[in-house]
Amino acid sequence: MRPVLSCDEVRRLEDVIEKEGTSKAELMEFAGEFVASEALKGNPSRVVILVGFGNNGGDGWVAADILAQKDVHVDVVSPVEPDEISAPLARHVARRTAGRDVNIVVGPSKDELGELIGEADLVIDAILGTGFHGELRPPFSIWIPVVNELEPTVLSVDVPSGLDAQTGVVEHDCIRATRTATMLAPKLGLYSADGPEYAGEIVCGRLYDQLDEVIDDVEHEAEIVDSADLIDFFEPLPMNINKYSRGSVLVVAGSATYPGAAMMAAKAAARAGAGYVAVACPSACANLVRMALPSVPVIDIPSDSRGAFGAAARKAVCKAAEKFSCVLCGPGITTAAGCIDVVSGLLKMDVPLVLDADALNCLAKYSIGGIDKTPELYRRDAPLILTPHHKELSRLIGDDPVADLGTAIEASRRLLWAAGSEDMIVVAKGPSTAVAGVEKVLLPMAGPASLATAGSGDVLAGIIAGSVAQAHNYAGPWELLCAYAVTVHSFTGFAAASRFGEKSVIATDLIDLIGDAMELAAESALHDLGVLDEGSQVEEA
Ligand SMILES: NC(=O)C1=CN([C@@H]2O[C@H](COP(=O)(O)OP(=O)(O)OC[C@H]3O[C@@H](n4cnc5c(N)ncnc54)[C@H](O)[C@@H]3O)[C@@H](O)[C@H]2O)[C@H](O)CC1
């Protein structure tokens, strides 16, 4: 797993490194060397380097110096003369570079800037990094649209300029990078909100050779999960199993209005590998589910007058739930009184439980001011996995806003710290999904935008429940198991997008591709580990 840091954590890490004897000035030299080495990969003959007033610009000035020494024609575009640069370290390297064989262009007009970029093979964006806040000011608010309009190959330094490195939000405008060379560790904003759209491919410069020894001296906002980290989940099925010992899931879902949610979640749990999946749904939709899923037993639960779980549902559901290795509750249930009862009944049982969709809204409904204030509702001895999207997560914490990855992680931590349990996991769903546990927050590989389609969450909930059900002898951490399920879901998105077209994917397509997705994820893990070479992977896929 690879750490992702907040801006504060990066600053603390720089301080730790400085205490160990490597100054910030030296780090800037290493950052510039890394940028230059990334730039040279494309063998450019002309490079335009856009620099700002701060240390991000400093990295750009160092790279300019190195590239010029490698016989690359370098134009440095600066808002001011090197002597007028405000950050002392950056001013020092700018003055030094000014004495070398580089062409410095101070405050160009729009046309001059456009001409320079038009002639260049590569643009290096060293305008703004982690120090950028608020609204983009001139001249950068003028430069950035000129760059984007010409669509050159752009290498951004640390983060694309205009992106808030912490939140990933682009308020006004932002450089569209082909690649982002980030320093020491990726910043959270590269994975949040607008980050993935603007950052392009992310490469990380370690800068400091003893990074592994000091990186744990600061907290990590999150950790990126690579397929290789999930290798243990791709074991083939052992011979000596039966349908129950493989793992069983009870899907407590559906209503007269939303029978499809129960069908999709149940089928996904089975496709994810559970040997026995049953559905407990209101009698109002039981026959529909039976007809749609011939391989799935359906337990009739008393309905209310609208076809949702009724007053007698809690007892019937809890009795049925006793026999299963995992219970998934929520898809399509509504928030009727009987549903709230069912959720509270299941929470009192010590069965591994996944709460999704309306089960989360039921939980929010019967706690005042957010469930983080009423942890007794969900303190229990078996794994509890909550799978909220941003709106559901906001409801769970008393309607405080959850708008991006950073606020989703913060909200998840509020719930987890209140419960204080290693058995509780929040899968905070969004364009980048965070899997948060009390110990750590994981960022599994994000799927394509095609996954933003109705029912996609029911499929993910099914994959999670199916995976938990199979984890009999699993010693944890549960975060990693959920990260595996999220990764498989992401791969279903890629597989479905290539088969049906990016815009045409619907949730039911994903279910039948879960098996393919598991194979793609396994191949990607073997490739990461160097067991499969590039050629064989392409052949297999
Ligand atoms: N992480 C590391 O170990 C290293 C990082 N380095 C680089 O340093 C930058 C951070 O540098 P800093 O000087 O703190 O900030 P910036 O260069 O990003 O920007 C500050 C600069 O920008 C101006 N500014 C701020 N907001 C705006 C705005 N809204 N509009 C216009 N201008 C704005 C402000 O006036 C400041 O002058 C980090 O990203 C790395 O690239 C080091 O090289 C060492 C290693």
Ligand SMILES: [K+]
């Ligand atoms: K930048």
